Amino acid sequence: MNVMEHLPALIIAIPLLAAFLTPLVDKISKKVRNAVVFIALAATFILTIFLVQDVFENGIMIYVMGASNPTQTIPMQAAVPIRIVLEIDGLSAFMALISVLIALIGLIYSFSHVEERGGKFYTLFLLMLVGMLGMELTGDLFNLFVFLEIASIASAALITYEFKRGSTTEAALKYIVISSIAALFVLFAIGLLYGEYDLLNMAAIAKAIKITGLSNIDMIALILFFAAFAMKAGAAPMHMWMPDAYGEAPGAVSMVLIAVTQASLYALLRVCFTIYADSLHVVIPAAIIIFGLISIFIGVTMALIQDDIKRLIAYAAVAEVGYILLAIGVGLYGVLNNEVELYARKALQGGIFHIFNDILDIGLLFLVAGGIIYITKERNLNKLGGLAHSMKYTSILFLIGLAAVAGLPPMNGFASKIMIYESVYKVSPILSIVAILASIIMLAIFVKIFHSVFTGPKISEQKDVPKLMLASMIILAALIIFFGLFPDIIINNIVNPAVNALIENAAYISNVMG
């Protein structure tokens, strides 16, 4: 068997098998369980690197599930794709890489404190990753729905895992209710498109829409997709579930939940840029820009008044999603108006780069917050203080995360934000002004946390976080600094292929449809 040929299937299958193996191995030994989970995730990460390398070198990769020839998308007796097709272009590869990377870091963090009922935790953790990866690699709409559900159910269960408080259970319940309604929207939209075209494959539907033009049914499906994925991505004013879910979940889960949110953002990109593409009305990019602005504004202003450390970071995460939406909206607007080279390409580069930076920066802050709660058993900023006396490394790592999220040079957050500021300025200077002002408020917000938690007189004697927690935070901080100093490496090698995949959607269609 040629492993390289089956990479897309293996990347989903390995964590899926490990997920169901974990509770069994857990009965034998905790150490063996941890080893199995780590090996499975490390193997998935290595295979994902091979996949990404292959896609960036040789172009789109196709894998047809269950077919004797995994590249034969259309069976001999059929005219359209029937089987589930995994289709990996630059964007899918980019998303898969950051999802697995962040899950691996989250896993290392979790090893330090997840012992009790760990079998269940790691099963759900791996299933959450499977859901994300499935969403990002599939080329089939119904398959996307299935993986969306897997990710949502696993996430909801993980939110309640660590803290046994009423508000934690409530947050998970809210998450599953709102996710289920979004999933129903998606299912209904898929049903509409299937009823119209007898197709589930994204490339085939994109081709059909291109040929027949945008019908009323297509428009209804588009709005259902748009609302559902925008809500799942955390776009304001549909973001209210995010502070609840992120705020109550364990630190590592909050970080990986960002990647789950970004997977929904990926689905939104896929719908807009690949399935509907040129048929889109300019209202859609305008709506994405408006959602972006509202998210930025509500995110930063609501973060300012929070006293719960994790809820505060969660609102900052809403604002960060706003920056991504703003850039993507401007990019889509430019693509539809044939102004790709003028500003759209740079806006999309900034937006896609910011997806990566958002996960790293907010992820690091969530890990630090998780560490603080783990050590002090306290999450109220009014009751914390002086921790820099005893948690020196953690406070330095928080400072790095703070600088990155606020977009201070030379951090990675600055590199992506300056690309966003300058490109959105071409559409309207007001967009840039709002984005820059919000960034200043963001700095003020994190100064508030740093002042409240780390400075001031020592309240009680505390030790620093466990070594594995610290190690995972250091990995994130190192990535933040590295990609801040060398942003060209990630832009040239990972971001640009993803942006090209968005702009040149014809290749995605022709690889399946011929």
Add this chain to the structure above:
Amino acid sequence: MLIKTVGGYWDPIVWIVAFIVIAIIAYIIRAFGKREYKGGEQTKPFLSGVEEPSKEKVHVRASNIYWGFIEALKGYYDYMKRMHSGVVNDYVAWFVGVAAIMFVVMFAAVII
């Protein structure tokens, strides 16, 4: 290291070099100051002759930071707190409401 933006470019290494140069200049200027100024009564905060309270008493707590800003935007924050009610029904209502507005705007835009 260098990335091109719409209006120019961003090079973090150039920024770091500039930062170091400025920091050195600032340090040199600072070194011109009188050494004997450091320490003593003159460096303590002057509170109209009142003795400085202990650090524990003057540490500003999180909810008091930016009090003026929050007070100035009281109307906005009152509305936002009502909006973020924490009730799942409200979350669903916002979601469905936004979808409904999208339907109206999208179809109206296409018809126009």
